[in-house]
Amino acid sequence: MNSIIVKPKNEILKKYIQYFLFFKKTDQEPLNYTTFPNTNLCLAIYKQNQxxxxxxGGTNLCKISNGSTYVSRLYGFHKLPFHVNIHGALDQICIVFQPSALRAFTNEAYENLMLSDTVFDxxxxxxxxxxxxxxDLNDFAKRAEELExxxxxxxxxxxxxKIKEALVLINTNEFLxxxxxxxxxxxxxxxxFRLFKNNLGQNPKSYLKTIRFRKALDDILKPRNSLTGIAYQNxxxxxxxFxxxxxxxxxxSPNKIVEKISVTEKDFAWICQNLQNE
Incomplete structure (x- = not known):
């Protein structure tokens, strides 16, 4: 599967969009990948998939198979690892929003949006x-330009x-x-609590917990960092x-994740493997 991250070029848009993520898979071989909780929200658009x-409960799973129509969904606010199973070809665009940035485009309730299969529309x-x-554009950079x-x-x-002020405070000291x-x-x-739920879609406790986890994950993926030191630092x-x-x-476990991570980018780490080899 081909994947690429493209950062927005528009200076104003950078405040709202973290990056565009493109997936392209032309074969029919089954594949899965796993990502981990983050503070952003992803709007995924699928070309011809179900x-x-x-x-x-204890399940956070997305199953994707061949289809005939466009589907668009929101993913985020994860409290568990996010597992994706792909059975068939895939052409997917992801718009990854900065925290609370979706509110710059819509006031629709998060509860409704998270259940919809036509979020983009x-x-x-x-x-x-x-x-x-x-x-129809095969160049992912051109796709990103049109999306911008x-x-x-x-x-x-x-x-x-107040939510802008809150995010500035957290960016200054994520351990508040x-x-x-x-x-x-x-x-x-x-x-x-209401401010965060209405504008970020999750409560402040969950948001701060996710920020701490992502910082710890970044520290773990750096060489020569001890678990005791990482736990203390975070x-x-x-x-x-921890x-x-x-x-x-x-x-x-923290030690095991270093062996498992297949691909890493800033704010994006995932495990990818062929289902037949599990």
Whole structure:
């Protein structure tokens, strides 16, 4: 499977879009990959696939097979590793939003969007032939350029000031507690909870926990970092707490994940393997 990440060129758009991710698979061989919880939200557009997504109990699984229509779904707010099983060909575009950035394009409730198979159509205004035209482009960079034009045309930026302020505080100190964050923003914890749920789609505790995990994952993938040091640097209670939390979010121990990771990019790490070789 061919995959490529393209960063947006438009300076304004960079505040909202982390990157575009393109997958292309022309054979019919089964394949799976696994990614891990992150703070971003991914809008995935499939050209001719059927998509079945289950996220309940201990299952966080997306099954993709051959189809005949466009499907678009949102993925994010994961509390478990995200497993994707592909059975057939695949031509997929992912728009990966910065935290809370989806609110710059739509006010539709997250609960509704996360259940939809036509999210792209519901959020953006575009010509009926747009998806045909963009998937006809074999150059992924050109696909990204066309997506940037569409996104800029639909940009509203109606985020509340307080959520912007909250994200600036977290970027400055990702180890802020809920109490510290609410005090800095001069709002109650209940208001903070509503602010995050309405604009980021997840509560502040889950958001901060995911940020800490992603920082720890980046540290683990760097050579010569000890687990004790990583746990301390990322303010886990102790090494056992760090290992338990890490296994819940990835399915692997910190030491094992280094062997398993197949592909790494900034903010993107995944395990990919042929299903027949499992």
């Amino acid at each position: 998509v079945f997504y289950t996220n309940e 519901e959020i953006f205004s575009f010509e009926k032939s747009f998806l045909d035209q963009i998937f 034009i569409l996104l800029c045309e639909n940009l509203k930026d109606n985020l509340p000031y 507690s809920i109490d510290d964050l609410s005090k800095n923003l001069k709002i109650s914890e209940a208001t903070l 303010q886990y209670y102790d090494q056992s707490h 290992i338990k939390d890490f296994k819940n979010l990835t399915g692997f």
